Amino acid sequence: MSLAPRLDLRQTQSLVMTPQLQQAIRLLALSNLEIEAYLAEEIEKNPLLEAGGDDSAGNAEDLPERADERSDPASADELLISGSGTGEAALDVDLDTESFHHDSAADSIGGLDGGLGLAGTASGGVPEDGPDLAALSSSDTSLADHLLAQAGTAVDGTDMFIAAHLIDQIDETGYLTVPLLDTANRLGVPLARIEAVLAIIQTFDPTGVGARSLAECLALQAREADRYDPCMAALIDNLDLVARGDLARLKRICGVDDEDMADMIRELRDYDPKPGCRYGGEPAAAVVPDVFVGRRKGGWAVEINSATLPRLLVDRTYYAELSSGRQDKAAKSWLSDCLASANWLVKALDQRQRTIVKVASEIVKQQEGFFLRGVAHLRPMTLKQVADAIDMHESTVSRVTSNKYLSCARGLFELKYFFTSAIQSADGGEAVSANAVKSALKALIAAEDPKKILSDDTLVDMLRAQGFDIARRTVAKYREAMGIGSSVQRRRQKALEGVA
Known part of the structure; x- marks a missing residue:
């Protein structure tokens, strides 16, 4: 093997x-x-970009386009031509190193339905003018502000500082999270004074x-209701027996x-075991659909929710005005870059909508049983199955x-809801979706006799009698995932409900 330097040609x-x-x-x-x-940031x-509306549509469409700028929507399928790195094929790339964050809250509701005949309601069946999001929160005032306002009328001076x-130190549920001794040492005041101020806050x-435990929280509410007698005090002191349903010992x-x-x-x-939760919570974020699916003669209609997707236009009038004036080389290059970027963004948004509709249509096609008859007919489906059907990569789906x-x-x-693992059928037939099994399991538990609680083995x-070949540990896993207790826990809960 030669160690001398040399030049090689390689094609990759x-x-x-x-x-x-x-x-x-x-x-x-x-x-x-x-x-x-x-x-909005772009x-x-x-x-050269502007949010289009009915009054501005003509501004971009009435002007002739340059020969190399085609407005035909079909051109979005050719975005990869000439190495431009665009189009559906370009989006269909597996980027393991890329990470995407989806943490924005839905801060508005659209009243449109993509033309599927739901114009009388907004998404989720809310009134046409949208839900009253402010009403979803019990109060606009935080718990701390609410308590400080009361403290201002109850204490003053040093006690107000302590309060x-x-x-x-009170968390969002209303509990004091720091020991009083630590607070006394930090502030340099006697513990008795800290306790006296806390008693006022309570x-x-x-x-x-201001309670430091669940028992103290319930005791404060019992005192307020004038029900804190020795018997109630003994009951609150033995909440562990209440949780276990040991009524004989409690009596x-x-x-x-x-x-x-x-x-x-x-x-x-x-x-109320968490009295602070009625204050200071964030308004409930309304989930806005991205895709509408409606039943039509001979099939299904799948459309993008255009109510939440602003129309983006390229202001060619402004571009023509700027181009007609005197420009240096740097200004001309910047203007060309702005136009290219604007055209690219419009085409990319068009391709994004096409891809979403394509994937959603395939989901509806493969899960038609669910849309017609409910969750019991949900089929097992993976990303690969959808990707293969529409000739895309799994990462794109x-x-x-x-x-x-x-x-x-x-x-x-x-959309992720429709992708579930497969559970083998007990009779050797077609596999069923895990969500269908969970639905059947939940129905069985909801219909059980309070005097005859069903064990996991039962x-x-x-479930096997219904055609689901499932193991006991899988039943326990699904039950816990749905927040359903074991047979022992359900028996105690039913007993307490029966007594109450």
């Missing part, structure tokens, strides 16, 4: 990730509401705030009969279905 193929291609892939992963925020940076410090609204400890115990448990269930929602007659569903036998 590689995918060049241009900035435009990276931008297109990120656009594909964003939801409609995230696209709205992204376009409009700020590019003077403000204690209120700062009289504030909401009742139970002995409290010294009451069956009727009194039923009244006490009923009273206890009416108390994954990005399309991330953080995007589909609205249909059966409700609002995340549930396995009943």
Whole structure:
């Protein structure tokens, strides 16, 4: 082997990730509401871009385009030609190193439905003018502000300083999270004074705030209701027995009969274990669908929710005005870059919508049983199955279905919901979806006799009778995933409900 330097020629193929291609892939992963925020930033940076409306549509369409700028939507399928790194094939790239964040909140509701005949309602079946998002939060005032306002009328001077410090240590559920001794050492005041100020805070609204434990929170509410007698105090001191449903032992400890115990448990269930949650919570974010699916004669209609996707136009009038004036080389180059970037973004958005509709249409095709008859007919489906059917890469389908929602007659569903693992049929037939098994399991537990709670083994036998070949550990896993307790926990819960 020669160690002397030499020149070699090699021919290789590689995918060049241009900035435009990276931008297109990120656009594909964003939801409609995230696209709205992204376009607002692009409009700020590019003077040739504008958010179009009915009154501005003619501004971009009435002017003739240059020979190399075609407005035909079909041209979006050719975005990769000449190495431009665009189009559906360019978006269909597996970028393991790329990470996309979907953390924006839906801050608005569109009243349109993509032309599927749902114009009378907004997404999710809300009124035409949208839901009252402010009403979804019980209060615009935070818990800390609410407590500080009350403290201002109850204490002053040094006690007000102590109260403000204690209120700062109360979490969003209304509990004091720091030991009083630590607070006394930090502020350099006697522990007794800290306890006295806390006692005042515990009289504030909401009742139970400032408690250091669940028992103390319930006790404060019982005192407020004038129900904190020795029997109730004994019941609150033994909440572990209440959780276990040990009614016989509780009756002995409290010294009451069956009727009194039923009244006490009923009273206890009416108390709020997290009194602070009614204040300071963020307004509930409305989930806005990205795709509408409607039943039509002979098939299904799948359309993008255009209500949340602003129309983007290239202002060619402004471009013509700027081009006609005197320009130096740098200004002319900058203007050309702005026009190219604007044209590219419009085409990329068009291709994004085409890809989303293509993936959603394939999902509807493969899960037609679900849309017609419900979750029991949901079929097992993987990203690869959809990707192979539409001739795309799995990563593209994954990005399309991330953080995007589909609205249909059966409700609002995340696109990821339709991808589930397969459960083998007990009779050797076609495999079924895991979600279908969960639905059947939930129905069996909901219909069980309170006096005869079904064990996991019994549930396995009943599911196999319905055609689901499933193991006991799988039943336990699905049950826990749905937040359903074990047979012992459900038996105790039913017993407490029966007593109450």
